[in-house]
Amino acid sequence: MKLGAGYPMGPLELADLTGLDTKKYILEVMMNRTGNTVFRPVEVIDTLVSQGKLGRKTGEGVHYGLERRGSVMASPLPLRRFTRQVAGHGGDVAGGKYTGLLQCGDGTILKPILKESQKREVEFYERIMSSNRPDLVQLRKFIPKYYGVRKFTYNGFEQDYIMLEDLTDGMLEPCVMDLKIGRITYDPYASADKIKREESKYTRCKQQYGFCIPGYQVYRVGGARDGELVRGGKEQGKRLYGEQIVTVIRSFLNASSGSSCRALLVQLLAALWELQRVISRGGVLLRSSSLLLLYDASVLRSCCGDGGVPACRPPRLVRRRSLPGASVLSGHVTPLPSLPLRAPSSPPPVRSPWGAALARLEGSHSFDNNYQEKLSRIKMEYRARLDRIANRGGDRSPAGLLRLVDFAHGFIHEDEEIKVDENFKHGLDNLARILEALLKDTDEFVFS
């Protein structure tokens, strides 16, 4: 049996799959078959099932089980409620139907298609994933991998689901914040009633910041509550405004009683600046979409949680009297030559979160626009140099992730009518300002 012609990787003996990363391989097939034929991979999987190489059982909350590596699993994986969901539709409705996200156990999640507007969400994913348009290709980096629409039965209810990469996969203590971006959270086709409902919630917060926080969860790092899971839902989110928003973001970053982790902030900011740049090019209209901030508290703990010197901060600097002409930089490490104004052109020999972040920022005009003080760039470069000198690599730095989800009100402009989504951009700009201020708060650790 061969995979059909038209698969980009060419015909392949199914027996060959045994030596491959089957999850990746089969899901790539699914990706390549999205477009208008998202269900076609089922034929391939059906063949695997009939050969006994893959478990499949519909009607009992189970699905095709794909093993992470090696051979295809013979037993099905059970579907479960996705307990890491922090916002959005959820819970049981009359008759026991569950409306929240499900988790497959193979690194994917299922989002139920519950209402008409989600057909638009499917269209959005299909187009983003298949387009060659440069702006959409750029945007794709910020969107979970999409594996098509599939029918599953859970708790006796058959339902279409959008199958997506689980962004928390592999995280031991996933910290997730859902920020719904935009002052306006209804689309241009909304009814008067819908507009009224949307305008009546998160009102102050949306006016003040251009975003709101419908949900988050964080595992505490350090202190007496180390390891505790703290969650905030939409009822709390609807009451938040003003400084409370910054407080909640600080708390989410595990920075309530001190400074945030610099490496985590730099990673989140570098991604956010890039997203700002992508959105500033126009191309899409995103209403009521969410920006997810994610990181793993267990990794943060190994960086900042042991009570010692956090790995994201430099070794204690030896303070010397200021050098003539260098009054801004109050502390200096003796062996350092004068600092370059640009990031080094060759990649640093030692992996460093700072080096990586700076490399991504090369050529980013929004970096300068958003973080006016050139001094900050110098400080970051200085820190990157220290990372290399001290041989303190980025391996322990918490991998901050930033992704966009929820496109029930997402639109892709045709080439000729591209315009910037000011509503969305405004929310991103304000979030960037908050994170930049938190980053500045950590500067004292670099130059103390």
Ligand SMILES: Nc1ncnc2c1ncn2[C@@H]1O[C@H](COP(=O)(O)OP(=O)(O)OP(=O)(O)O)[C@@H](O)[C@H]1O
């Ligand atoms: N790909 C993903 N990986 C991990 N978690 C996700 C993913 N997509 C969504 N989530 C989780 O599910 C939540 C809700 O997602 P989403 O906004 O898509 O659902 P929704 O029901 O359409 O929301 P709303 O009620 O605001 O329309 C997010 O806040 C996040 O916690």
Ligand SMILES: O=P(O)(O)O[C@@H]1[C@@H](O)[C@H](OP(=O)(O)O)[C@@H](OP(=O)(O)O)[C@H](O)[C@H]1OP(=O)(O)O
């Ligand atoms: O009712 P709708 O039109 O499906 O819109 C829902 C909305 O009801 C829900 O509000 P609520 O549960 O807080 O009252 C929104 O949740 P948020 O609290 O996160 O704003 C949903 O986002 C709305 O869905 P949609 O984004 O598709 O309009």
